[in-house]
Amino acid sequence: MTESVLPEPGRRRSRKRRSGCLPVMLVALLFGAIVAWFARGAISDVKDMFAGPEDYAGPGAGAVTVVIDPGQSIRSMGDRLEGLDVVASSDAFVDAAGKNAKSQSIQAATYQMKKQMKAADAVAFLADPKNAGAGNTVTVPEGARVGQIVDAIEKKTDFTEKRTTDLLANPASIGLPAEAAGNPEGYLYPATYEINDRTTPKSLLSQMVAQTAAAEKDLGITAGARKAWA
Known part of the structure; x- marks a missing residue:
């Protein structure tokens, strides 16, 4: 009678144990790679946070x-x-x-x-x-009246007071809107305007009126609201 040889008890179990470890190791490696990827991004974000805002080296x-x-x-x-x-x-x-x-x-x-x-x-x-460049600009201060603006234009340019007032008396020539009813008060936008060889009294006043229209559009101010506010 032939004796059957049984495998040693520990071998089969050890094979199963080794084969079962492989998926765990793969998952661990994958998890580690993901963590490393996100950590690299986080480190980059932290560096950007402490690096300060973007700036040129200059001199320009x-x-x-x-x-x-x-x-x-x-x-x-x-x-x-x-x-x-x-x-x-x-x-x-x-x-x-x-x-x-x-x-x-x-x-x-x-x-x-x-x-x-x-x-x-x-x-x-x-x-x-x-x-x-104080010599090549006209500044309209906040709250300046039309008379003060005319004086500032006369002092800073070669434009005569008469030429400026004549234009203001003809509102259509400088683009004054209909709701102004011919009165430029409040329609000459307070800002600093550059004066160059191409600047004329008409172009300067038109620019002031256009700036006011642009600012009101940005703020959503309608003609009716402007009248009520005024």
Whole structure:
């Protein structure tokens, strides 16, 4: 009678144990890869968080005309400079202005600046009164009356008072809307306007009226609402 040889008890169990470990190891490796992927993204986000806003290295190149309006905020200046590619980001300009006490004395004027400047350099440039083009701009202050605006135009340009008042007396020539009923009061937008060789009394007044219309459109002010508000 032949004796049957039984396998050793431990062998089959050890094979099963080894084959059962493989899926677990694969899952662990996959999980580790996913964690590493997300960790890399998180580290990158943290680095970006502490790196500060985007900024150019400077010193910049080319030329661009920048108009700073009366009462314009630092944030608004930054937005305008970013739009003109003078600075890489408005945030960088705001941060640089916060570190420069002279930024609070930036004048409303026209400036000839470079593109892609370092934000700190842009702030320093604007804060230097020597860089303000005082001779080639007309500033309409907030709340100025028509008579005061006419005086400012006469002082800053070669335009005569008579020529300016004649245009104001002919509202259609400068684009004054019908609801103004011929009265330009409140329709000459407060801002700083650049004067160059192509500027005429008509184009200057028309620009002021157009600025008012654009601002009211942005704010959603209708003709009826303007009358009620006035």
